Amino acid sequence: MNLFSEIRALVLAALEKMTADGKLPTGLSFDAVAVEPPRDPLHGDMATNAAMVLAKPSGRKPREIADELAASLRQDDRITAADVAGPGFLNLRLAPAVWQTLIKNVLEHGQSFGRSSVGAGQRVNVEYVSANPTGPLHVGHTRGAVFGDALASLLDYAGYAVTREYYINDGGAQVDVLARSVYLRYLEAHGRDVAFEDGTYPGDYLIPVGQALKEKVGAEFIDKGEQFWLADVREFASTAMMDMIREDLALLGVKMDHFFSEKSLYGTGRIEAAIDKLRAKGLIYEGVLEPPKGKKPEDWEPREQTLFKSTEHGDDVDRPVMKSDGSWTYFAPDIAYHSDKVDRDFDLLIDILGADHGGYVKRMKAAVSALSDGKVPLEIKLTQLVRLYKDGEPFKMSKRAGTFVTLRDVIDQVGADVTRFVMLTRKNDAPLDFDFNKVLEQSRENPVFYVQYAHARVCSVLRRASEAGIAVDDARLQAADLTLLSHPSELAVAKKLAEWPRLIEIAARTNEPHRVAFFLYELASELHALWNKGNDEPSLRFVQEDDPGTSQAKIALARAVSVVISAGLAILGVTPAEEMR
RNA sequence: GGCCCCUUAGCUCAACUGGAUAGAGCAGCCGACUUCUAAUCGGCAGGUUGAGGGUUCGAGUCCUUCAGGGGCCGCCA
Numbered sequence: 001m002n003l004f005s006e007i008r009a010l011v012l013a014a015l016e017k018m019t020a021d022g023k024l025p026t027g028l029s030f031d032a033v034a035v036e037p038p039r040d041p042l043h044g045d046m047a048t049n050a051a052m053v054l055a056k057p058s059g060r061k062p063r064e065i066a067d068e069l070a071a072s073l074r075q076d077d078r079i080t081a082a083d084v085a086g087p088g089f090l091n092l093r094l095a096p097a098v099w100q101t102l103i104k105n106v107l108e109h110g111q112s113f114g115r116s117s118v119g120a121g122q123r124v125n126v127e128y129v130s131a132n133p134t135g136p137l138h139v140g141h142t143r144g145a146v147f148g149d150a151l152a153s154l155l156d157y158a159g160y161a162v163t164r165e166y167y168i169n170d171g172g173a174q175v176d177v178l179a180r181s182v183y184l185r186y187l188e189a190h191g192r193d194v195a196f197e198d199g200t201y202p203g204d205y206l207i208p209v210g211q212a213l214k215e216k217v218g219a220e221f222i223d224k225g226e227q228f229w230l231a232d233v234r235e236f237a238s239t240a241m242m243d244m245i246r247e248d249l250a251l252l253g254v255k256m257d258h259f260f261s262e263k264s265l266y267g268t269g270r271i272e273a274a275i276d277k278l279r280a281k282g283l284i285y286e287g288v289l290e291p292p293k294g295k296k297p298e299d300w301e302p303r304e305q306t307l308f309k310s311t312e313h314g315d316d317v318d319r320p321v322m323k324s325d326g327s328w329t330y331f332a333p334d335i336a337y338h339s340d341k342v343d344r345d346f347d348l349l350i351d352i353l354g355a356d357h358g359g360y361v362k363r364m365k366a367a368v369s370a371l372s373d374g375k376v377p378l379e380i381k382l383t384q385l386v387r388l389y390k391d392g393e394p395f396k397m398s399k400r401a402g403t404f405v406t407l408r409d410v411i412d413q414v415g416a417d418v419t420r421f422v423m424l425t426r427k428n429d430a431p432l433d434f435d436f437n438k439v440l441e442q443s444r445e446n447p448v449f450y451v452q453y454a455h456a457r458v459c460s461v462l463r464r465a466s467e468a469g470i471a472v473d474d475a476r477l478q479a480a481d482l483t484l485l486s487h488p489s490e491l492a493v494a495k496k497l498a499e500w501p502r503l504i505e506i507a508a509r510t511n512e513p514h515r516v517a518f519f520l521y522e523l524a525s526e527l528h529a530l531w532n533k534g535n536d537e538p539s540l541r542f543v544q545e546d547d548p549g550t551s552q553a554k555i556a557l558a559r560a561v562s563v564v565i566s567a568g569l570a571i572l573g574v575t576p577a578e579e580m581r
Numbered sequence: 582g583g584c585c586c587c588u589u590a591g592c593u594c595a596a597c598u599g600g601a602u603a604g605a606g607c608a609g610c611c612g613a614c615u616u617c618u619a620a621u622c623g624g625c626a627g628g629u630u631g632a633g634g635g636u637u638c639g640a641g642u643c644c645u646u647c648a649g650g651g652g653c654c655g656c657c658a
Contacts, residue, residue, distance in 0.1 A: 036597065039604085049600065052638070062638075086601045087638060132658070172658055292654050293582040303656065316584060316654090323656040330658045358585050359653035382586075385651085426594075429586060431651080433593075446620090447606085453620055464617060499597085506597050518595065521605085532613085532622035541617060580620065 002116070002501040003102060004046065007078070007092065008035040011048050014072040023068055024058050037499060044081065044091035045495060052088040062088030099494035100482035106497055106560035107478045111567040114500045118508060119159030125341050126152045128352035129249070129256075130167040133241035134178045136205055137248045137407040139386045140354060143432065145407075146423045146573070147383050148352040149254045150513035153571045158508030163346070164257045170238045171262035171333055177201065178241065179234040183221070185210025186233075190222060209240045251411045252420070253573045265336045271328060274336035274371070275306075275321060283309040283370055289317065308335070313366035335367045342372045349378045350511070355429075358382055381511055383428045389435040414439050417574045421448040424517045424572050447521050451565060452577040454524035457531060458562035459578045461542045465555055470548045477559050480552035489533050489540060493526045493557055500564050513572065520568045527561050 011033060018024045033054070038047040051066035058065065063084055070082035070090055081093035106113045128148025131141045149164070156162045169175075181201040184194040189210045196202040213221075213236055221229040242259070249256070265271050278284050287307050291300040306322035308331070321332040341349055349368060353360065361380045368378040388395035388405060395405070410419055413436055422439050425447055426432045439446065465472045485491070500519070507515040534541035542554045566576045 034597095034600090036600085039596085039601070043601075047601085052600080055638075089601065091601095169658065174658060289655055300655080305656070307655095320655055325656070327656085329656070334658095355586075355652055357653085357658095361585075382652090384586080430594085431587085441620095449620060450606095453618085457618075457621090461617065503597075510598070514595095515597080518605090525605085528621055529623090531617075532619085535613075535616060535619090535622080543617060580618070 002505065003098070003498045004035050004037075004502045007046055007094075008033070008048075010073065010076060010078070011035060011050055011069070014069055015050060015054075017072060018065075018068060024054065024060075024065070028054060028057055030054075037495075038089075038091060041492075041495075043085065043089075044083070045094045046092045048090045048092070049088075051084070051090060055088065066090045096486050096491060097483075099491050099498070100485055102498050103482055103485070103494050103557055103560045104478060106563055107474060107556060110474075110563055111570065114504050114564065114567055115157055115159070116501060116505050116508070117159040118505050119155060119161075122160050122347040123163070123345060124155055124160045124348040124350060125163045125165055125344070125346040126155070126350045126352070127165045127167055127341075128152075129245075129254070130169065131245065132169045132172075132174050133238045133245060134174050134201060135203055135241065137245055138404050139388060139407065139410060139434065142252065142407045142410060142419065143386050143423050144352050144354060144383045145249060145252055145254050146420045147381070147428050147513065149252075150420070150424055150516070150572050151350070151352070151381070151511055153573065154504070154508055154513045154516065157567075157571055158504055160348075160508075164255070166256045166259045167337055168238075168242060168259055168261045168263075170242075171266050172330060175234050175238055176230065178237050179230055180226075182206055182209050182213060182237040182240075183229065183233055186213045186221065189214040190219065192222075205244070206237075209237060212240065213237075248407045252407060252416050260337060260340070262333050262337065265333045270340070271332050271336040274339040275332060277339060278308060278335070278367075278370055281370060283312060284321070285309065287318070289320070308363075308367065308370075310363050310366035310370075313369040315362040315366045319363045319366075331363065331367075334364065335371070338364065338368050338378070339371050342368065342376050346376065349376060351378065351380045353380060353382055355382045355384045379511060381428055384431045386423075386432050386434050389433060390437060395436070418448050420573050421451075421517060422446075424514050425521075427512065427514050447517070448574070449580070450528075451520045451524045451569070453580055454527045455562050455565045455569075455576045456579045457527065458558045458565075461555060461558050465543050465551060468543060468545050468551075470543070470551050470555075472552065472555050472559070474559070477552055477556040480556045481549055482553050482556060484550050484553040485557060487540060489530050490554070490557060493530055493561060496523050496526045497560055497564055500568075516568050516571050520565055520572075523561060523564060523568075527558070 012030055015024065015030055015033070019026055019028065030050075033048065033050045035046050035048045038044055050069060051062040054060075054065055055062040066084040066088050070084060073079045073082045073090075073092065078095055078098050079092055080095050081091075083091045085091050126148055129137070129141055129145045131137055137145070152162045152164045177199060178201060181196070184196060184200060185206045187210075188194050188207070213233065216236070217232075221233070275284060285307055286304055288302045288304050289307070303324040305320040305324055307318040308321050310319050311317065319331055320329050321335065323329055338349070351364065361382070364380065365378050368376060418439050422434065423432060439448075462472050485494070503515060503519050507513060530540065542551065542558050544551045544554070562576070569576050
């Protein structure tokens with residue numbers, strides 16, 4: 001239901017006919033022919049670059065091709081004007097009936113209007129958050145969570161079969177640190193004096209975990225050596241942390257399809273199997289790496305390690321999978337995990353990582369490329385830092401001092417809807433300023449409220465119409481006589497709605513959910529503009545009390561806007577507001 | 582030293598992956614509230630897209646050199 005695709009098909013048909021008539025040479029590729037909204041609406045409703053991209057391969061002048069193409073397109077009922085402009089653009093103007101039909105389409109399809117089949121049911125795995133189970137999620141995680149979740153929803157809407165996944169880093173040394181920290185809290189719960197030294201987590205959030213451990217095992221672990229309790233406490237603590245993280249995610253409205261445990265890779269031969277897979281391809285060897293340049297060479301000693309020949313798949317240097325002491329590096333289980341994803345027959349893998357993991361991108365892509373023989377692409381999206389402010393003053397976080405801002409803090413203070421929307425009004429690879437007070441201002445500077453207000457206004461119109469005795473259920477609105485909608489200001493709104501399916505395809509292709517947020521802002525702006533014109537020109541008001549038929553047509557347009565806003569907000573994970581309070 | 586990301590209006594950011602005269606909001610100025618919630622709208626002003634070179638009908642977008650900011654660089658995840 002992408003109007004731009006429909007008109008492009010029309011253009012291509014006309015080009016085929018020109019080819020058949022001998023006006024264009026046979027065998028031309030039309031792939032580069034685009035039909036787009038012109039930057040300036042004065043140019044028309046749609047523009048095509050066909051004449052310009054075909055000029056050189058056909059050996060003809062762009063304006064000649066454009067003239068002939070224009071003559072052909074004018075034959076179609078949907079095209080009311082086709083003018084050649086600039087270097088060879090063909091500007092098209094579409095009949096009002098096209099826009100009227102579009103509004104009807106929105107109402108008939110509801111929130112599915114805009115769903116696309118570009119994903120073609122391809123299976124895509126989106127891995128995001130994947131925070132260590134050592135504490136509550138903080139703001140940095142929040143951005144990754146919001147971005148990954150919105151991207152997953154966007155891809156789903158664009159026709160992909162999406163799996164949302166969280167990789168639990170419960171296998172490394174940091175879980176031992178967690179266990180020792182919980183053990184201290186456990187002793188504390190038994191009335192012992194404890195000291196949190198370097199290498200332990202002093203956060204208060206472990207107090208209830210220590211308490212719970214006491215309730216579970218009583219005094220069993222007191223005054224015992226680590227070998228006696230470490231494994232049990234590790235299990236207990238990481239389970240408790242994951243429960244907490246799941247709650248945090250739920251507060252944000254994030255629900256994973258699958259949690260994958262790193263620990264499940266150890267002692268089961270799965271890491272060995274993945275490395276063997278690479279070894280079979282001749283990509284594992286014993287060797288010594290060059291020292292990294294520009295970084296404390298005094299600490300460097302050459303050591304022989306087991307290396308993955310990632311340079312064969314685009315990396316800059318080969319990467320160690322096993323330390324010199326024979327234990328795995330963190331890279332090894334990651335290889336095994338991604339090997340598992342490849343084995344699960346995904347067509348596309350996407351990892352969402354924090355920007356501080358940027359140095360990790362090439363080696364991971366190399367691993368997936370090697371494991372899948374180049375068949376499964378891995379896309380890695382990095383989310384940049386969140387800079388916190390309060391009243392314009394930077395707000396410093398320190399995990400050590402216990403002053404880090406948790407996801408829960410943010411949700412408590414500003415709510416999930418605002419948090420999500422604000423974090424999606426920035427490209428993922430640009431740093432984000434997040435001011436606790438500004439995001440709560442219900443002002444024009446704050447796009448959340450601007451979009452919410454537009455939705456609420458439509459709800460208000462529906463209520464008001466009902467009170468005036470005008471039927472506004474969806475069935476009646478779909479049956480409304482939309483030929484009554486012909487004012488340019490009204491059609492302008494419909495034209496914006498027509499861009500929605502196209503925008504979805506672009507946003508999905510580029511993996512950029514922020515485009516949805518910006519589109520919603522523009523759509524809301526169209527509605528606000530039309531609304532205010534009703535102040536000066538009563539005939540543009542949605543509710544015409546003495547004319548139910550006209551009211552229904554105008555309200556159908558308003559309703560279509562709210563449907564698309566709802567669909568867009570659903571992708572972003574934001575609840576539409578029925579009214580502003 | 583190497584790799585990745587960033588640099589667009591005074592400020593915060595867009596720009597449909599190569600299209601027409603680079604767009605919004607904020608801040609500034611002028612205007613619209615006996616209303617369909619003005620949490621909104623209309624208008625004015627604001628630019629050598631960090632700098633230079635290249636590719637072509639056409640570059641904020643692609644290539645290259647340089648400057649500035651951030652991130653990362655074996656046995657931490």
